[in-house]
Amino acid sequence: MPLNKRLENGSVSGLLTKMMRSEIFVLLIALVLLCVIVSCLSPVFLTTRNIMTTLRQVSLTAICGFGLTLIILVGEIDLSVGSAQAVAGLVMVLVLNSTGSIVLGIITALLVGAVYGAINGILVTAGKLNSLIATLGTMAIWRGACMVTTNAVSIQSTVPQFQELATGFVGPFPNALLMAVAVYIALYYMLNKTTFGRYLYAIGGNQEAARLSGLPVARMKVIVYIISGMLTMFAGVLLSSRMASAQPTAGTGFEMVVIASIILGGVSLSGGIGTIAGALLGMLILGVLQNGLTLLDVSSFWQDITRGLLIIIAVFLDARRKDSVVKRLLREQKKQEGSEQAAL
């Protein structure tokens, strides 16, 4: 068998082990397996309609999740994304109802998003607050602000076209999916082909070294928070568009789902390690799982439990990953030293 021979020669095995080691590959396999299992259990899963619904759902998560991925890559976190989405919906619908302009509503929401991101960024950099604690605070503040302004009652949109924004299609593709793809391409480029991306990975990977190399650490962090803030608000606008209303409780618990899927996608919570492709796969896996559970009529309470388990698994994998990286490095170092000594 030629393949066997090639394996023996090592020409293929190198590539194969490389692929096996590649997390993207493992995630892709996991996603395919999950799809196969769900499609076996439910005939509805593979219908175009269901696929597009799932993709639209994942797109909403992803637009916000891509921004959050940047924050995690730079070594910080933002727990307030769920609350911020409720704020986005509120701002959007209030502006929309008073002016009748969707564009004006989106622009206002994005501006609010930039301010919200800048506040988080400044708290973390200039204020030197731990981002976990700082955004835990802003998370409560934003949610509370939504409740206070709406009296905990949802506000309906008075402009019927607004719902089109998130639920409409271009050809066979949902609007939200196309927007998510655009955001993905833009961020992929920024992370891989620009100074912004290099700095981001460097700061997340070793903040002290970044500082001592004279990189603009604080400025970069604020910028990342602003980008993420705007993306979060945009996702919030889409969410309110889908419901044609501003819900003060929108996005509750959303932060945990997004963070879990990003970590599941191989982005390290300690920063500097991970790819946006991995984050996307993590979100797809979680989206398909959620869709599958719904199709199988599993109660939403059980879905919560499943999500919780997945968060634990994701963090466990993150810890394992770091462990195995350290072990691998040690092993290779030893090997190298062995050969150096042999050379002596």
Add this chain to the structure above:
Amino acid sequence: MKQPILKIKNMHKTFPGVYALKGVEFDIFPGEVHALVGENGAGKSTLIKIMSGVYDFSEGEYEIEGKSANIQNPLDAINKGLSVIYQELNLVGSLSVAENVYFGRLPAKNGQVKWKELYSETKRYLEMVGLNVDPRLKVQYLSVAQQQLVEIAKAISLNSKVIIMDEPTSALSPKEIEYLFKVIRELSASSVGIVYVSHKLSEIFELSNRITVFRDGQRVGTVNTGDVGEQHLIMMMVGRELADMFPKHTPAIGDVMLDVKDLTTEKVSDITFNIRKGEIVGFSGLMGAGRTELTMALFGVDRHIRGTITIDGKKLAGASPNEARKSGLGLVPENRKEGGIFPGLSVLKNMTIVSLSYFTSGIHIHTGAERKSVQDMINSISIRTPSMEQLVSKLSGGNQQKVLLARWLLKKDLKLLIIDEPTRGIDVGAKAEIYEIMVKLADQGLSILMVSSELPELLGVCDRIYVMKNGRITGEFNKSEASEELLLEKAIH
């Protein structure tokens, strides 16, 4: 002939990747002061730590009074009559003198400490070393010299047969040193063996009976103090041909590149000095003298209280690393792992992180141009890496250091490179290569500020050396007039 208290035969010790001791011999007789000398990294500390049970050894024999020592841990070593007084003293400042002397073995009955006995016993031992302080006094209120005497009193109270002293005079005044010597002589008169580790040759000649010289983990020789002169001893210590280690640098020194006036931060005071174009200037001093803190001040990491920094005629505006970088400063910090490399990134990305603007148009990085520059740099300073995509954390220490040098060399407008401990944790071969790179750069007109704890390195590479103590500059020497003794003297007094 008497039997040695302690005898070490053919001792080997390896750490992952480093051969720390190679077939070392050492012994100490009762009542003898045996000096142990050698450069940093020669293996003195390793031997001390093996003798005192901190490290295990890989191979060899270790005997105490003719029997295999079989020391399990530091406490075991103490019980077998061995005390170590480390350079950074091992006392608990918030406890009393008596509690420190009897640390971990307070005289007690039914769980009640017998304070009276504790104080009177401590008093007795303090008198033996001539220290007249109240045993109830907290150690933090004592001077370093007094604390050292407390350590010696503790060693006596433990019935130590051998006391190892690691650089005991590094923080003492001449008068205190004189007193310490008196105590040491009394100890040796009462048959205690003293292992005396020091850089200061004058002390060694004054105090010791025998001298053992270490170099690169091996014993060069053991001599009777009366039989050798200072020159001979230095030759034994340095050994390797310094001329080969340090490339010749004929400075073509130009105008002043860096001019610092009255620079003061929380950690350094009134720093005034300059570096000219193409000059290598060294900063010497003891640990904690403020040398690294000076680099932090220069690079804008620490806030300036007052003072000015002028680079190439232009005053540095604000104090921030970003500003310093833009003004043409580069920093290779002391701790490569914590403050230098980005372990998760490739050699390429580590190298170009501060010079990306040269490969960028708009926001797009042209990887072709970037890779070419990196490959040229890898060739020119011979960084040994399988490829530029290799993770930097997989390279050896010497090659990581070269990557950090390369990081700044790729920045075409670099004017001054600050290198803190350029060869820490690097093997001898790579050391010579790093010196060569530094000298070549200076020849090309770059100004270099280097901080080092290794005197031979400073003397071998620098055109001018400043000495620091307590956050201040205390001396300045030209290459021709500098010597180890002069540098040490300025660092201590």
